[in-house]
Amino acid sequence: MWVLIEHRNGEIEEASLEVLSETRRLAQKARCQVSALVFGDSGETFAESLAQRGADNIYAVEHDLLAQYTTDGYTTALQQLIDEHRPQTLFLAASALGRDLAPRLATRLRASLVSDCRVVEVNAQGELEMTRAGCGSRVYLTLKGKQGATQIVTVRPGVLGVGKPLKGRKPNLEPLSVNLGAEQIRTRVLGVSKVDREQLDISEAEVVLAFGRGLGNSSLVPQMQELARLLDASLAGSRASVDERWLTFDRQIGQTGKIISPKVIVCCGISGAQQFSMGMQESQFIVAINKDKTAPIFKLADVSVKGDLQEVIPEWVEQLRAQAAG
């Protein structure tokens, strides 16, 4: 089983570590090895932590054209490696990179792809079974890929968590090479600039501050924006807040909006209607602020604050400002 490792600025992305830990568990059941693929790096700095998270082998492909992610570069490299080594499965995080790369690669390889899985299991026949949401998250589908050929599976970040590090594992680092020329890559990365939290796609954000109709009117919106900055959170909301034009549609959570699973979500003045909740119920930690103690959102919340936003938000902003000022 192979896992594509994403790394940025010398650090492995947590979503890749989650996939790697889970692959270790599956590989034990399926009695096979786990190999972590690192592109655009010698792999040396990552080898130990990858071994601790379950990699038996670290395959590093150090190539100038793979130093930055491009769809063409990664697709071509992976196609060559998979054709040559024929892994049973390639796992990727269903991150922005994974969502871009996996369908392209699956098409090139004519391989089966199951994307955005929440659960992966090995069945009694030793085959992989993947479970993902379908029909706007109203049902869960359990799927099997085409057997006998490499399958591609992307795993939803933030659902499985990173397992405990396994001590005393020796990494087996092996360089691999690919035949890649600049003419095969149709895009060039001219620069990379960090998106500020307010512009970050809400499905990528680790911390989300969401608000709904309970905001009352637009006068609290600037305070919510400031609160988001102080919490290093992305702003999002219910359909009501989009209907009120306090937020743009790309920030809407729910059945007709986006399905997100951040590490933390704070829901302010949101009732928790089913069409909203289905878009955030897999968040790891849920805080809800509502003046109605019977609001359904409190059933999902890890921390429930019964209070009026008109009082709670200015007070919270004030305290965080004071903290930031030291």
Ligand SMILES: Cc1cc2nc3c(=O)[nH]c(=O)nc-3n(C[C@H](O)[C@H](O)[C@H](O)COP(=O)(O)OP(=O)(O)OC[C@H]3O[C@@H](n4cnc5c(N)ncnc54)[C@H](O)[C@@H]3O)c2cc1C
């Ligand atoms: C087909 C369909 C698809 C839909 N898709 C979506 C979707 O994708 N996303 C979505 O969000 N909705 C969706 N909806 C709408 C959904 O049913 C709800 O109407 C919507 O989620 C309600 O938004 P809300 O919680 O902000 O507002 P409300 O339900 O009006 O809740 C406001 C909450 O704020 C609280 N409140 C009020 N004042 C204060 C205050 N001063 N301080 C603290 N709390 C206060 C109230 O107690 C209440 O709980 C859909 C509906 C349909 C029929």
